[in-house]
Amino acid sequence: MIEAPLRLAVIIGSTREGRVGDRVAGWFVAQAGLRREVSAAVVDLADYAFPADYPARATPQMSAFTAEVDRADAFVVVTPEYNHSFPASLKQAIDFAYDEWHAKPVGFVSYGCRSVGQHAVEQLRTVFTALHAVTVRDWVGVDLLGHDDLDRRLAEDTPVQAAQVLLDQLCWWGVTLRAGRAARPYVS
Incomplete structure (x- = not known):
């Protein structure tokens, strides 16, 4: 039996004008595209007109x-x-979703100056744990400080290798948890 590709949603979390998240996400989708077992799609929060107040x-x-x-x-x-x-x-x-996150793996690609987004990732781990999601250990951090050429920075060995490790972990957890949800629905 041939297994269906893992459906990977790459969520761009920033909606700021002038952001680099769209470029970082595009790079990561290209990394994921090197794998036959992954079907990656971008989910850009800037494409959604969310209400200011929770209705x-x-x-x-x-x-x-x-x-x-x-x-x-x-x-x-x-x-x-x-x-x-x-x-x-x-x-x-x-916060708009709840059950939809359950028993699914979440990985992170973060960027920032000096800390490469580590503080954001650690806080997101707590949020996703509360949603019964599984956060994978390794992540990709991109330091924007002193790097005028983002594309060149992303092409370096360190981010490319980190992306492959992240994809390895996401594929393992994604396939395992998908089979688990199919065999026995998750109960929170």
Whole structure:
């Protein structure tokens, strides 16, 4: 039996004008594209018109985002670090889904100056644990300080190797948890 490719949603967490998250996500999708066992798609939060206030009923945009989360077998969250945390736009979107995150792996590609987004990743691990998701150990961190050429920086051995390790872990957990959810629905 041939296994279906792992459906990987690469979520761009920043909606700021002038962000580099879209470029970092594009690079990561290209890395994932080197693997036959992965089907990666970008989920850009900037493409959604989320409400400023949390409504009593989900809006069509909220429902569309939640459907993307539900369809995915695994996730990579591409996040900047803003003031030692992750963007409010990302937290808002994460909170629109709940059951859809359960028993699925989440990996991180972060960027920032000096800390390479480590603080954002550590806080996101806590959030996703509360949502019954499994965060993988390794992550990709990109230091933007002193690097005028992002594309050249991303082509270096360190980020490319880190991306491959992250994809290895996501594939293992993604396939394992997909089979587990199919065999026995997750109970929270």
